[in-house]
Amino acid sequence: MRRIGLALGLGFLWAPILLMVLYAFSADRIPFQWGGFSLRWFAALAANERMREAALLSLRIAAGAATLATLLGGLAGWALARFGPFRGRTLLGALASAPLVLPEVVTGLSLLLLFVLAQGAVEAWLGWAPGRGAATILLAHATIGLAYVAVVVQARLAALDPSLEEAAADLGAEPFTIFRTVTLPLIAPSLAAGWLLAFTLSLDDVVVASFVSGPAGTTLPMLVFSALKVGLTPEVNALAALFLALAALFVGAAGLFLARRANGAG
Amino acid sequence: MRRLLILLPPLAWLLLLVAAPLLIIGLIAFAEAGPGVPPFIPPFGWAGGPVWRGSTESIGTLLGETYYLEAFLRSLLTAFVTAALCLLLAYPMALGIAGARPSWRLPLLLLVLLPFWAGFLPRLGAWIGLLRDGGWANGVLGLAGIGPLRLLYSNLALYLGMVHAYLPFAVLPLATALLRRDRSLEEAAADLGATPFTVFRSVTLPLSLPAAASAFLLVFIPAAGEFVIPELLGPPEAQLVGRVLWGEFFQNRDWPLAAALALAMLVLLLPPILLFQRLGRRG
Incomplete structure (x- = not known):
């Protein structure tokens, strides 16, 4: 059954x-x-210059966003798992999990409004502001990825056997040496999993990217989405x-x- | 000092890119739409001192026109049906994975998760190809002497796409909970003479209810704001909130109304989100 x-x-x-x-x-x-x-459609795919350019842009954004997300999310996960109760913990936890539960259209619109206001402020100050495109998509995807990495790393750290680090400390290792030789190798798989998760999320996202992008930034999902609107x-x-x-x-x-x-x- | 160095970068990042944007949504929802770039007048200005020049027009539109109310109700209903269908399909799947031989469990879980890597959009594309006029699905129906039917851009297509996209989210928490469960309770019930069905109904099912609630909400929350699936597969009249917001923003360029819609979505989704997080902490 x-x-x-x-x-x-x-x-x-x-x-x-x-x-x-x-x-x-x-x-x-x-x-x-x-x-x-x-195999003609694979050949057609390879020959499609717009598709190739968009794929390359998507890969670059995804790699950058995943790396940023892993660094920041790793730190956030560490703070949440290891710092005990501290002022701001609830705030950090809530902010770090918000991108996991917010509707994509809300995340996209809210980030776009931020970028537009920031552009306006920079322009009033310098007389020129950078346009939206790959960079704003990268910032948005790094933020979403951060949330996923923080969850994965926090869970891994919480499940870690503390006696391993205690043993290293008893044997006289410095805190940084303990981190480098004991903790980091133990959480490395979850960092890798978090990076991969952030990478795939970025490669798959069409909604947030459509909101925060400018005329110069068409990612692969944006291209596929506009193609699918007409049909497969x-x-x-x-x-x-x-x-x-x-x-x-x-x-x-x-x-x-x-x-x-x-x-x-x- | 070291703690601060660890805490500060992610906290600053999140304050700037999560907290600030949400506050801005709340602000722009009270702005007045206007021509220009960006197409709104900031709700506060400076003329020798701070001046309030916001408006509650967008909020009023939202509350006053049944079109928006209907979009919200339709979204909640669609999300509810999607989550219920996912739960119904996912529960036997999770039971199957938890009951499989240990060496089979991880490959089976991977089989549930791997469709994600085919890409979200290509998976929807597959449904477009299957359901289009003269497509596979109509061919199969034709063999049974039915049709041809208009399958694409219907509610059927919408739900097929939604369940297909969200089903793995429901399987995962259920499979984890069923794998971790303490089997001695079921054995005790069986030893006391309960039939397999009674064991399931009176022990297994009640114990897995928190995980089932998590699975339901894990589908319900993102499904309520979904834009892409109704846009690509659903009927034109399936105006869910995500789609309405998108339209106000990209087609009508009414940013304050889009922000007001986002604000309303946040308010409406807050209870299920808080419930989900409470369940997560307990589990």
């Missing part, structure tokens, strides 16, 4: 995706219609197949790495 439920659920999740990947290899111009095996194109099929292949490759590699590490340790 429960197996049937699981199979049905997984089938519902995967059927559209697998069909999409299958038809990415169809020569037919109409999506989800078989016209013989072909075979190029989007190919793009999804590509994403999924990369994700599968990554998960496979991570699994292999973990299995090898487990074998090495055991």
